Amino acid sequence: MAARSENMDCLAKLLNAGCNPFYCNGLGQHSLDLALRENVKQAINTAIQQWQNQVPAAQLQTFIN
Numbered sequence: 001m002a003a004r005s006e007n008m009d010c011l012a013k014l015l016n017a018g019c020n021p022f023y024c025n026g027l028g029q030h031s032l033d034l035a036l037r038e039n040v041k042q043a044i045n046t047a048i049q050q051w052q053n054q055v056p057a058a059q060l061q062t063f064i065n
Helices: 008-016 036-055
Strands: none
Touching: 008 036
């Protein structure tokens, strides 16, 4: 929802609090699918890269829908 609203403050707070950037809603849409503006997509991509760098690959698979 934060990706769709394009509220960068809200999105940043959620991602910094550890919200899953791989989250998929009930319609099968990922946050990147919902993001319309480039800066929102970049913030989500940065969070994804940070998760991939910090979380072991085997454990990472449990977060990806």
